[in-house]
Amino acid sequence: MTAPTHPGDRPSLRTFVSALAVTGVLSALAVCAAVAVAPGAARTPLAGGGAVAAVVLSVAVATAAHARRTARDTRQRLEGVTQDVGRLLQQQARTTEEAQQEQQRLVDELARQRAELTESFTAERDRLVAEGTRELDRLRQENARLAGELEQARRERSAAISATSNAAARMQALATATLADLRAMEERHTDEDVLHDLLHLDHRTAQAGRLADSIAVLTGARSGRRWARPISMESILRGAMGRIAGYRRVRVHSTSEAAVAGHAAEGVMHALAELLDNAANFSPPTAEVHVYVEEVPAGVIVSVEDSGLVMGDVQLRRAERAVAGDVSGLGGLTGTRLGLAVVGRLSRKHGLKVSFRPSARGGTGVLMLIPQSILTGPAPAEPAAAVPPAQAVTSAQHATPAQSVTPAQSVTPVPAPRPPSVTRRHPASPSAPAWSRTPTSAG
Template identity: 50%
Template sequence: MKRKRPSPRGSEGGSSVVFGALVAAALTALCTVAAVLLVAPRARGAVIVCGLVGAVAVGLACAEIRRRGHEIVQLRRRQAATEHELVRRLEMQEAETSRLAVEVLPAAISRLHRGDSVEEALSGSSQSPVLGAAFVKAHDDVVRSVLEAVKAEEDLRDSSQRAFVNVARRVQAIVHQQFQDLREMEERHGGSPDVFDDLLRLDHGTALIGRLADSLAVLGGSRPGRQWQQPVPLFNVLRGAMSRITDFQRVELHSVVELAIAGPTVEPLIHALAELLDNATRYSPPQTRVHMTAVEVQSGIAVEIEDGGVGLGEEARLRAERVLAEVRSGLDLADLGENPRLGLSVVGRLAQTHRFGVSLRPSAYGGVRAVLIIPRDLATAVPLSAADPGAAVRADLNKPMPAIALQPEEPQNIGINKNGLPQRRRATTAPLDGSQSQRSLAAPLPPRPAAPSPPMSSEAFAPAAPPPPPGLWLAAFQNAVSGEGASTEHAVTDDASSKEGE
C-alpha cells in the first residue's frame, strides 16, 4: 500500500481566506464612504458609526476565519502525518508477516527437526521492536503454537517409528531362531528326501517373513537385521535378492560385472533389489520372465530389472517417482494408507540412506524397467577367495594321494539268533592310519596269472556318491546366496539388535 503525498491545499486555503477577508473589509469601507456621501448631513454620523461597526465586525469575522483556516491547515497536516505513519507501519507489518511465513517459520521448524527445543527455536526468530510489543507478542505466539504442533506431530511419528522398529526386531528375532531350528532339522533329516524338501520350502517361507520384518525396520528408520563385514561379490548379492522373493524361478540373471560390494552396503542392496524384483514378478504375467543384468557405468554399477507386465504410464511413473522423493525427504507412516505398498517406500528409504539412484522407465518388453545405480565408492574388487572358490579344492586335488593296497575280503561271520534264523554280523572296519598305510605299501602283492592291467587310481575305489535328494538344489542355492561355504566367515548375524527388540 503506497501512501499519497499530502497536497498543499491547507496553505492555499488559508491564503484565500485572508484575501477574502481583506476584500470584504475593503468593500465595507467603500460602502460606508458611499453611504456618507449620499445621505443627508445630519445622518452622516449614524452612517459612519454603522460603517465602523460593520468594518469591525467584518474584521473580526475575517480574523476568526483566518484562525480557523490556520487550524484546519494544521489538522490536515497532522492527519497527513498520521496517515503516513499508519501506512508505514502497515507496510512494515505486511513485510514482517511475509517474512514470518517465508523465513522465520521454516527456519524454526528446521531447527526443531535438528533436535532443538521449542524455546531454542524461538530464540532465533527476532523481530523489530518498532512494530510494537503487541504485534511482536502476537507473532511469537503464532510461531510457538506452530512449533508445539510440529513437535507433537514429530513425537507421535517418532513413537510410531520406534514401535515399528520394536515389532520388526521381535519378528527378526523369531525368524532368526526359526532359521537356526530349520538348519538343524535339515542336517538331522537330510537323508529323507521328502522331509528335506518340505524343510527347504519352510526355509524359503521364513526368508520371506524375514524380508517383511526388515522392511518394517527400514520404514521405521532402522537398518536391516543382518550385517556383513567383508566385501561380497555382486553375483552373490544378486542371487541373494532372488532368494528373497516368491517367484525366484522366473528371474533370469544375465551378464554381471565382476565386482564386489562393500560389507555395510550388502544387506541394504539385497533388500532393495528384492523389493524391485518382487514388484516385477508380482505385476507381470506368471508365464513371463524377469531379466536382471548388472553392468559397470561411469557413476558406478547399474543393475537393470525388466519385466513384461503392465506398462508404466506417465502418470503412474510420476506417482512412483513422487513416492520415492517423499520418502527421501521424510516418511510419515500415516501416508502409507490402509493398504500400504511398502516396496517403493522401502527402496526410497534405502536409496536415501545409502545413496542409491533409482529410476523407473518403460521396458523394451512392454513392462517396467527399473534401474538401480550403486555409487562407485561402494564397489570394490572381488576378493580372491570369493572370485575363485574352487581354488582350495583344486589345490587339494592336485596333492599326491597315498596309495592304498587292496586287501582280501574277510570272511563274513554268520551266527544264529534266538529265533533260529541266520544273522549276518557286520565286519568291523579298522581306521586307516599311517602305520597301516606303510604296512599295506610294504606288503608284496600276489602274482597275477593274467596280463597286467593298467594301474587304477585311488578314485576308482572310492565309494559311489549317493544320488542327490529332491530339493538339494534349493539348499545349495540358498547356501550360495547367503554366503555360506566359501564366504561363511563374511556373514555376521545381528543378534544384539534382535535381543534389543525383545
C-alpha cells in the same frame, strides 16, 4: 452646453437676486436723497458716484447674502454627509461585529468538530490498540499452543520411530532366530513332505525378514544382517530372489564375477529384492521377470525388465523421486511406494543410481548402477559354514532358495550343502498377486 447645477444652487441664486434687488433699491433711494439735498454743482458727481457706490454696495450685499446662503447650504449638506458617513460607519461596525461573531462561531464550531474527531480518533485508536493487543496475545497463545503441540508431535514421532525401530529390530532378531531354527530342522529332517513345509516356512520367514529390514531402513536403524566378506553378484541376485514371493518367475542372465563389499552387500541385496518384487507384482501372473547384469567402467549395471503396464509420466516422476531418496514423510507410503522409498534410502547410503525406462518387453525397465567404490574382485570361495551365525543368518548361497538360470531353465531354490542322502523339494508357488498397475501403485 452648461454644467449641471446642484439642486441647492437655485435657492442661492434667488437669494442673490433678491438681495441685489433690495440693496439696489435702497441704494438708489439713498443716492436720490443725497442728490436732492446736495448743492446743484455737486449733484452730478454725487449722482454718478452714488450710483457706482450703490451698484458696488448692492453687489457686495448680494454676494454676502449668497455666500451666507451657500455656507448654510454647504453646512447642511456637510451635516447630511456626516450623518450618512456616521450611518455607514455604524453599518460597517455592525457588519464587522457580525462577521467577527460569525467567524468566532465558525472557529468554535471547527474547534468543537476537531475535538470530537480527535476524541473519536483517540477512542478508535485505543480500541484498535486494545483489539490488536488482545489479538497478539491470542496469536502468541495460539503459537505457544501450536509450538507445544508441534513439540509434542515431534516427541511422539520420535518415540514412534524409536518404538518402530525397536520393533523392527525385534522382528529382525525373531526372523533371524526363526530362520536358524528352520535351517536346523531342515538339517535334521529327511522326509520330503516335512522338508517341503520347512522350505515354505523358510521362504515366508525370509519375506517377513525383508519387511522388518524395510521398516528398519525407513526409521534409520541398521540392517539385521551383516556380512564379513564380499558377496558375489550371483549370490546377491539369488539372495534378492529368495526374499520375494514371485521368485519362480525371475530369470537371471549374469556372467559377472564381481562381488559386493561385505558392508554394502546386505543393502544392495535388499534394494534389488524390492525392485524384483515390484516387477513381479506388476507383471501378469504367468509373465517372467528378466534380470541382466553388465560390467561397465563405472561399476555393475543390473537391469530388471518386466512385461507389465508402462508407468505414466506422473507415476514415473514419483517413482524417480522415491528412488532418489526424496521422500518427505512416511505417512503416505504404502505398497510399492514403500518399497521404492526403501530403495531410495539404500541408494543414498551406498551410492547406488537407480533409473527407469520403457522395457523392450512391454513393461517398465529399472536400471541399478552399483558403483566401483563398493565392488571388489571375485568373491573368495568358502563354504557357507564359514560365515559366523552372529553376522549372517546363512551365507549368500544358503540365504536364497533360487539360483541363476537361463530362460529355458526353471528356477529352483538352492539350499545350503546337505548330506548326500537328503533330497530337497521346494514349496509350491504361492498364489500370484494382482499384476495390474494402478495410478498410485508405481509411485
